[in-house]
Structure formats: C-alpha cells, structure tokens
Amino acid sequence: xxxxxxxxxxxxxxxxxxxxxxxxxxxxxxxxxxxxxxxxxxxxxxxxxxxxxxxxxxxxxxxxxxxxxxxxxxxxxxxxxxxxxxxxxxxxxxxxxxxxxxxxxxxxxxxxxxxxxxxxxxxxxxxxxxxxxxxxxxxxxxxxxxxxxxxxxxxxxxxxxxxxxxxxxxxxxxxxxxxxxxxxxxxxxxxxxxxxxxxxxxxxxxxxxxxxxxxxxxxxxxxxxxxxxxxxxxxxxxxxxxxxxxxxxxxxxxxxxxxxxxxxxxxxxxxxxxxxxxxxxxxxxxxxxxxxxxxxxxxxxxxxxxxxxxxxxxxxxxxxxxxxxxxxxxxxxxxxxxxxxxxxxxxxxxxxxxxxxxxxxxxxxxxxxxxxxxxxxxxxxxxxxxxxxxxxxxxxxxxxxxxxxxxxxxxxxxxxxxxxxxxxxxxxxxxxxxxxxxxxxxxxxxxxxxxxxxxxxxxxxxxxxxxxxxxxxxxxxxxxxxxxxxxxxxxxxxxxxxxxxxxxxxxxxxxxxxxxxxxxxxxxxxxxxxxxxxxxxxxxxxxxxxxxxxxxxxxxxxxxxxxxxxxxxxxxxxxxxxxxxxxxxxxxxxxxxxxxxxxxxxxxxxxxxxxxxxxxxxxxxxxxxxxxx
Amino acid sequence: xxxxxxxxxxxxxxxxxxxxxxxxxxxxxxxxxxxxxxxxxxxxxxxxxxxxxxxxxxxxxxxxxxxxxxxxxxxxxxxxxxxxxxxxxxxxxxxxxxxxxx
Numbered sequence: 001x002x003x004x005x006x007x008x009x010x011x012x013x014x015x016x017x018x019x020x021x022x023x024x025x026x027x028x029x030x031x032x033x034x035x036x037x038x039x040x041x042x043x044x045x046x047x048x049x050x051x052x053x054x055x056x057x058x059x060x061x062x063x064x065x066x067x068x069x070x071x072x073x074x075x076x077x078x079x080x081x082x083x084x085x086x087x088x089x090x091x092x093x094x095x096x097x098x099x100x101x102x103x104x105x106x107x108x109x110x111x112x113x114x115x116x117x118x119x120x121x122x123x124x125x126x127x128x129x130x131x132x133x134x135x136x137x138x139x140x141x142x143x144x145x146x147x148x149x150x151x152x153x154x155x156x157x158x159x160x161x162x163x164x165x166x167x168x169x170x171x172x173x174x175x176x177x178x179x180x181x182x183x184x185x186x187x188x189x190x191x192x193x194x195x196x197x198x199x200x201x202x203x204x205x206x207x208x209x210x211x212x213x214x215x216x217x218x219x220x221x222x223x224x225x226x227x228x229x230x231x232x233x234x235x236x237x238x239x240x241x242x243x244x245x246x247x248x249x250x251x252x253x254x255x256x257x258x259x260x261x262x263x264x265x266x267x268x269x270x271x272x273x274x275x276x277x278x279x280x281x282x283x284x285x286x287x288x289x290x291x292x293x294x295x296x297x298x299x300x301x302x303x304x305x306x307x308x309x310x311x312x313x314x315x316x317x318x319x320x321x322x323x324x325x326x327x328x329x330x331x332x333x334x335x336x337x338x339x340x341x342x343x344x345x346x347x348x349x350x351x352x353x354x355x356x357x358x359x360x361x362x363x364x365x366x367x368x369x370x371x372x373x374x375x376x377x378x379x380x381x382x383x384x385x386x387x388x389x390x391x392x393x394x395x396x397x398x399x400x401x402x403x404x405x406x407x408x409x410x411x412x413x414x415x416x417x418x419x420x421x422x423x424x425x426x427x428x429x430x431x432x433x434x435x436x437x438x439x440x441x442x443x444x445x446x447x448x449x450x451x452x453x454x455x456x457x458x459x460x461x462x463x464x465x466x467x468x469x470x471x472x473x474x475x476x477x478x479x480x481x482x483x484x485x486x487x488x489x490x491x492x493x494x495x496x497x498x499x500x501x502x503x504x505x506x507x508x509x510x511x512x513x514x515x516x517x518x519x520x521x522x523x524x525x526x527x528x529x530x531x532x533x534x535x536x537x538x539x540x541x542x543x544x545x546x547x548x549x550x551x552x553x554x555x556x557x558x559x560x561x562x563x564x565x566x567x568x569x570x571x572x573x574x575x576x577x578x579x580x581x582x583x584x585x586x587x588x589x590x591x592x593x594x595x596x597x598x599x600x601x602x603x604x605x606x607x608x609x610x611x612x613x614x615x616x617x618x619x620x621x622x623x624x625x626x627x628x629x
Numbered sequence: 630x631x632x633x634x635x636x637x638x639x640x641x642x643x644x645x646x647x648x649x650x651x652x653x654x655x656x657x658x659x660x661x662x663x664x665x666x667x668x669x670x671x672x673x674x675x676x677x678x679x680x681x682x683x684x685x686x687x688x689x690x691x692x693x694x695x696x697x698x699x700x701x702x703x704x705x706x707x708x709x710x711x712x713x714x715x716x717x718x719x720x721x722x723x724x725x726x727x728x729x730x731x
Contacts (some may be wrong), residue, residue, distance in 0.1 A: 604727065605727030605728065606723070606724055606727055607662070607723045607724075607726075608653070608654050608655070608723070608724070611650075611653050611654055612654060615650060615654075
C-alpha cells in the first residue's frame with residue numbers, strides 16, 4: 001500500500017524531471033512516450049495501493065509520513081500521503097484517465113514545435129493532481145491545489161504566441177488565486193485553533209469551534225472549491241481556458257482538476273457538516289451553475305466551449321450531490337463524468353484535428369459521414385452525458401437528483417433544478433450532435449479534412465477514445481441504487497452519506513423516470529429544431545443576446561473590478577507618479593552622484609593615507625573609550 | 630618578582646609601535662614598510678607578554694605566538710609581492726603603485 005502510493009505520486013514527477021533535464025537529447029516522440037509511461041506507472045501504483053487497501057482489514061485509511069517537511073514550534077507538517085478509499089478512488093481516476101489522455105496527446109501534439117515542453121507540463125500536472133488527492137494533511141492538499149493551478153496556467157497558455165491564450169491563462173490563474181487565498185485563510189483559522197493541519201485533528205477541532213469560526217473555515221474551503229471547479233461566481237475562466245490544447249481541456253478542464261472542488265468538499269465533510277448552512281449554500285451554487293451553464297451552452301458555436309459549459313453544468317450536479325450530503329453520489333458522478341467528458345473532448349479533438357483546427361460547429365456539418373467511428377464515440381459520450389440508460393451518466397446523475405429530493409423543501413428545489421438541467425443537457429448536447437454529425441458533408445468539411453492514411457486519426461488517439469467509449473457505456477454499472485452500491489460502501493469509512501440524503505426507493509424511481517423523460521424531451525426538441533439542417537434558430541432575440549453574452553458576467557466583472565483598478569492606476573500615474581516620483585527621481589540621482597564625487601577624494605590609492613585614516617580612527621575610538629569610562 | 634615594572638615594558642612597546650607606524654606612514658620603499666610593520670607587531674607582542682607576566686596568565690604568550698605566525702605569513706606574502714614587482718621592473722615605491730585611486 002505504501003509503495004503503491006509513493007510510486008503513484010512520484011512517477012509523473014520523475015517523468016517531468018527527465019524530460020526537462022534531457023532536453024533535446026530526447027526526440028519529441030520519446031518525450032511523449034516517456035510522459036505516457038510515467039503516468040501509466042502512476043496508474044499501476046494506484047492499482048497496487050487500491051488492491052492492498054481492499055485486502056486490508058480496515059478500510060479507514062492510513063497516513064504514511066516520509067519526513068517532517070516543515071516545523072515551526074508546536075506546528076509540524078509531515079511530507080505524508082494518505083491512502084484511504086476516497087484518495088485511492090481519485091488516484092485511479094486521475095492516473096487512469098490521465099494516462100489515456102497523455103497517450104492521446106502523443107498523437108494530437110505530433111508536429112507541434114514545443115512538444116517536449118508540453119509533455120513536461122502535463123506530467124507535472126498529473127503529479128500536482130496526485131499530490132492534491134494523496135496529500136496526507138491540509139497543507140499538502142493546498143500545495144497540490146496551488147500546483148494544479150500553476151500547471152493549468154502553463155498549459156492554457158501553452159500556445160504563448162496567441163494573445164488570447166495568454167489572456168485566458170492569466171484569467172484562469174487570477175480567478176483560481178482568489179480561491180487559493182480563501183482556502184489559505186480558512187487553514188489559518190484552523191491552525192490558530194488547533195495548531196495542526198492533520199485531517200483528523202482538524203476535523204476534531206471543527207467539532208469544538210464556535211459557529212462563527214467553523215462557518216468561516218467552511219466558507220473559505222467552499223471559496224476554494226468554487227474557484228477551482230468553475231462554479232458561479234468564479235466560473236468565467238473555464239470557457240476561456242479552452243484556448244489550450246484539446247487534451248489539456250480533456251484532462252484538466254473536464255476530468256480531473258475542475259472536479260477537485262467536489263473532492264475537497266467530500267474530503268473535509270466533517271467541517272462542512274458542522275457548518276451545514278455553508279454546505280447547503282454550496283449545493284445551491286451548484287444548482288444555479290448547472291442551470292446557468294446549461295442555458296449558455298445552448299447558444300455557443302465553438303465546440304469546445306459548448307463542452308466546457310457542459311462541464312460546469314455537470315460539476316454543478318456534483319456540488320448538489322456533495323452539498324446535500326450524498327458524498328458517494330457526488331464522487332460517483334465525478335468518476336463517470338471523467339469518463340464521458342474526457343471522451344467528448346477527445347472526440348471533439350479528433351474533429352478539430354481532422355479539420356485543421358476549426359472549432360466552429362456551424363462549419364463542421366456532415367462530418368459524421370466521413371468519420372463514422374468518431375460519430376459513434378461522440379454519440380456514446382453524449383448519451384452518457386444526457387443520462388440515458390444504460391450509459392454511465394444515468395446511474396450517477398439520477399442518484400444525485402434522488403438524494404437531493406429527500407432533503408426537506410430546499411432539497412426539492414435543488415432536485416427540480418437538476419431535472420430542468422437534465423432537459424437542458426439533452427437540448428444542448430444534441431443541438432451540438434445534430435448540427436455537427438448528420439447530413440451531407442459541407443464543402444468546407446470536404447476541403448479541409450485530412451485523412452490519416454484512410455483512418456480518422458493516428459492510433460495513439462483512437463485507442464484512448466475507444467477505451468473511454470467503453471468506459472462511458474459501462475462505467476456506471478458499478479453502482480445502481482437502490483439495487484447495488486459497492487461504491488457507496490467503499491467510501492463509507494471516510495465519507496458516509498448523511499441520513500438526510502438517503503432517498504427512498506420511490507424517490508429513486510421518480511428521479512430516474514423524470515430525468516430520463518426530460519432528457520429525452522431535450523433530445524426531441526433538439527431534433528425538432530436542429531435535426532433538419534437549419535443551423536441557427538434566432539428567436540427571442542433579447543434572451544439570445546443575454547445568453548450569448550453569458551449573462552454578462554464578464555462585462556460585470558470588467559465594470560466592477562477591472563475598470564476601477566484601471567481608473568485608480570491612471571489617476572495614480574497622472575497625479576502621483578508624474579508630478580512626484582518622476583520629479584524627485586532625477587534629483588535623488590544627482591544628489592547621489594555629488595556625494596560620490598565628494599567621497600571619491602578619500603580614495604587616493606596611496607597606502608599611507610589609508611594607514612593614516614586607520615590610525616586616526618583607532619585613536620578617536622580609543623579617546624572616546626577613555627573619556628566615556 | 631625581579632626586574633622593572635609593567636609601565637616600562639608598555640612604554641617600550643608603545644615606542645616600538647609608534648616607530649613602526651611612523652615608518653609605515655612616511656617611508657615609500659615597500660621593504661622598509663614591511664620592516665616597519667614587523668616593528669609594530671613586535672611592539673604589540675611585547676605588550677602582550679608583559680601583560681601575561683603581570684597577570685600571571687599564559688594566554689598572552691599564546692597570543693604572541695599566534696601574532697608571530699601571522700607576521701611570518703604576512704611577510705611571505707609581502708616579500709612575494711616585492712619580488713613580483715621587481716620582476717616586472719616596476720619602481721619599488723608604494724606611492725607609484727596607486728592603480729586603485731578613486
């Protein structure tokens with residue numbers, strides 16, 4: 001168990017270091033394969049840790065400490081990894097899906113100028129994410145949290161010659177920094193009260209804290225989760241992050257990093273349970289986000305942005321799940337979502353790759369006839385996303401809605417939002433599908449499509465897509481509440497589902513039937529609107545405009561934060577910098593020069609004068625000593 | 630104890646030190662400067678030993694030994710420099726070696 005966890009954590013870091021040190025001694029291909037191997041080694045480590053933990057007598061989890069990493073008085077932090085059901089589940093998802101996506105990028109990034117840098121970054125990302133999920137105390141978790149933010153920044157801005165990519169990277173970093181800061185503040189509160197950041201100690205401390213303090217801690221953690229998981233109001237960075245390469249979008253902005261917020265809430269649930277209001281606020285944020293993101297996705301035209309909004313919406317579901325206290329259901333949806341959303345991104349990547357980097361869905365029409373395998377893979381992912389039985393999303397999404405349904409009146413509101421969201425999911429997903437795939441290929445598609453020796457892409461890209469297609473179909477069968485729930489049982493020692501979030505069988509059935517019916521209705525409406533080849537249906541222009549401006553969030557933040565700062569800065573420049581600083585600067589400089597000229601006289605170059613100064617100084621000191629005594 | 634009192638020793642030590650210092654200040658031949666330095670150091674040594682005897686404590690003698698070792702190494706370096714200056718046919722005059730003037 002121990003070896004597996006450390007192997008899992010450090011294999012990707014070794015990959016990064018080797019690629020960075022190797023430089024041009026590795027061919028570009030070799031760098032790609034090295035990164036792939038390192039992540040698959042990490043996956044092997046995760047499987048090792050998982051098997052060991054499964055055969056262990058207690059599943060409560062063990063912390064292994066390598067050495068004391070930081071010590072300040074009583075406060076002590078070890079470099080430690082935690083192996084428990086929750087962390088092994090995340091390790092398997094991160095390293096498993098991560099390995100497939102890195103393999104995919106060997107084909108996707110082929111021919112890029114700076115492949116080595118890409119692969120160094122991406123295996124560094126996998127290391128950071130594993131540090132986040134394996135970290136044995138809250139400080140290591142925060143360190144991983146910051147490092148995934150860093151590697152996300154580096155990878156979004158990977159094509160640094162594009163100004164839009166650089167701007168998107170900065171936006172993501174700043175938005176995430178807000179969350180990092182609130183999280184750090186809540187850790188400070190914990191340190192002040194317990195002098196420790198071990199999970200167990202912190203959770204015990206939370207039991208004895210005053211309501212204000214525990215609410216503050218939970219709010220800070222929620223702030224971190226909201227920023228990292230792109231929930232309202234810190235969501236605007238995620239759609240822009242699609243400027244990065246597609247495998248990055250699949251790995252970081254769909255499968256792993258953006259779901260870290262869900263993991264955080266599940267991991268620190270004892271704190272959130274002491275601050276139940278904050279936890280429910282989290283669920284409410286999730287419900288709001290899933291609706292808003294679903295609506296915005298209806299009018300987007302960039303294939304990756306549509307999927308990005310869909311990701312926000314699905315993470316909204318997970319927030320509802322963990323917010324009402326159904327941690328296992330939230331984590332289950334996290335897992336299935338990692339499968340089908342990575343699949344959707346990678347299928348979209350196949351299209352983008354084949355069409356010379358075109359991302360506008362209006363130009364892709366009819367490509368399904370030329371790329372049938374991609375079409376079927378995308379269809380499987382889409383059905384899983386909408387939650388049609390027997391695809392993966394059906395099992396995980398419906399159980400979240402059912403869990404919410406059980407929880408008082410607000411639970412019903414959350415569940416209603418989830419059901420409306422299911423309709424929207426069906427609508428936007430199949431709007432995308434019906435616009436892109438069926439019909440006669442357009443001239444644009446015929447002209448721009450590159451065939452890879454008659455295939456739809458290189459083998460390194462097709463294999464991961466195939467594996468994920470299978471997982472998107474069968475991945476959800478692992479748990480079918482209320483009939484069998486091995487995942488819930490597995491997570492029970494660390495994150496037991498709250499009693500208020502245990503739905504009755506009738507509620508499960510109602511949620512499933514309604515969600516599937518509404519999903520089908522969404523698909524039906526999409527077929528009616530877009531199935532016959534009309535590309536855009538502009539009705540309700542005001543609503544359309546609002547949606548196309550994404551509810552004016554960017555504009556509002558611009559007016560609220562950027563404009564005042566810019567005005568302040570320009571006023572400071574005209575009223576302070578120019579009259580004061582720029583006026584005094586030269587005077588200071590000239591003064592220094594004059595003093596230097598004066599002092600220069602003492603530097604005669606004659607040894608004797610130096611000795612004279614020395615002797616005089618000594619004599620003065622001696623006289624002073626004698627006089628003072 | 631026999632012999633003159635400590636004041637005599639200190640007087641001679643101060644005289645030696647002042648002589649050396651004067652030499653360092655006014656002479657221009659580097660060899661004489663080094664010689665004067667030695668006289669200063671030995672003035673210091675004399676004071677140390679006088680104090681050591683006066684206080685009945687061996688520490689001053691140890692200090693004096695250390696100063697001798699330092700003086701020896703300093704002379705090595707200094708004479709080495711003099712030889713190097715001579716080899717390059719430069720004037721043996723410390724005032725003309727003033728490259729570092731500000």
